[in-house]
Amino acid sequence: xxxxxxxxxxxxxxxxxxxxxxxxxxxxxxxxxxxxxxxxxxxxxxxxxxxxxxxxxxxxxxxxxxxxxxxxxxxxxxxxxxxxxxxxxxxxxxxxxxxxxxxxxxxxxxxxxxxxxxxxxxxxxxxxxxxxxxxxxxxxxxxxxxxxxxxxxxxxxxxxxxxxxxxxxxxxxxxxxxxxxxxxxxxxxxxxxxxxxxxxxxxxxxxxxxxxxxxx
Numbered sequence: 001x002x003x004x005x006x007x008x009x010x011x012x013x014x015x016x017x018x019x020x021x022x023x024x025x026x027x028x029x030x031x032x033x034x035x036x037x038x039x040x041x042x043x044x045x046x047x048x049x050x051x052x053x054x055x056x057x058x059x060x061x062x063x064x065x066x067x068x069x070x071x072x073x074x075x076x077x078x079x080x081x082x083x084x085x086x087x088x089x090x091x092x093x094x095x096x097x098x099x100x101x102x103x104x105x106x107x108x109x110x111x112x113x114x115x116x117x118x119x120x121x122x123x124x125x126x127x128x129x130x131x132x133x134x135x136x137x138x139x140x141x142x143x144x145x146x147x148x149x150x151x152x153x154x155x156x157x158x159x160x161x162x163x164x165x166x167x168x169x170x171x172x173x174x175x176x177x178x179x180x181x182x183x184x185x186x187x188x189x190x191x192x193x194x195x196x197x198x199x200x201x202x203x204x205x206x207x208x209x210x211x212x213x214x215x216x
Contacts, residue, residue: 008085011212012050012073015092016169019057020115026196027092028054030208037205044213050087059111059128059172061119066173070180087186088143088215089177092208093170095192101199101207102162102192103149107175110135112167128175139178143189148214157207158199165190189215 013034015027031052038049053069056062073087095102109132111123127135145161152159165171174190181188191211193204 008046008048009088009215010048010050010085011088011090011215013090014053014055016055016057019118022094022096025094026193026204027094030092030204034208038209041209047212049212056118057169058117058119059169060121066176070177074184089188091173091177091190093192096195098192098194099198100158100160102160103145104165104174104190104192105145105161105163106138106140107165107171107178109137109175110167111172117169128172129179139175141189143187151214152210155210
């Protein structure tokens with residue numbers, strides 16, 4: 001039996017709590033309010049907003065809850081939905097020095113933290129997934145980053161593509177997520193946002209909702 005119309009897309013999102021130098025993380029606010037925001041605004045047919053999780057801003061020490069969060073999005077083994085629906089993870093992180101949104105192409109298998117994470121870990125040149133090989137290994141998203149960026153720019157957002165998600169927790173989570181996505185046949189994307197002082201909360205909420213529409 002063929003499924004009727006296009007397959008549904010379920011998009012799961014994450015943000016981060018506060019961390020060194022950023023006492024109020026805009027991504028915590030965005031992700032916490034996104035369900036209500038999209039409920040009022042509506043999403044295109046076939047696009048479902050799944051889980052909205054706020055992660056600890058930590059690497060290795062927060063790995064188990066991160067894996068549990070990623071795992072929770074997968075359909076049950078004997079579920080019928082696995083063939084008819086796509087799953088996408090969208091991770092939001094803050095870049096406090098940025099003036100624009102950045103859609104990240106890739107993550108690098110390197111944890112080099114300029115300051116300790118929220119659990120006190122400060123790795124230097126450590127591979128994120130040792131089984132993947134050395135710290136120069138790169139994983140790229142399978143989503144069309146250039147196309148997504150162009151459409152968002154046409155909608156009037158200050159947005160760019162980026163090939164460098166840093167070497168801190170954002171890159172750590174993105175690499176873990178891309179590794180997980182490849183293993184499980186799903187997709188993953190990381191988006192850096194500025195502080196609310198730079199681009200206000202309402203604009204950032206609109207941007208997040210527009211991004212969900214794009215991924216559908």
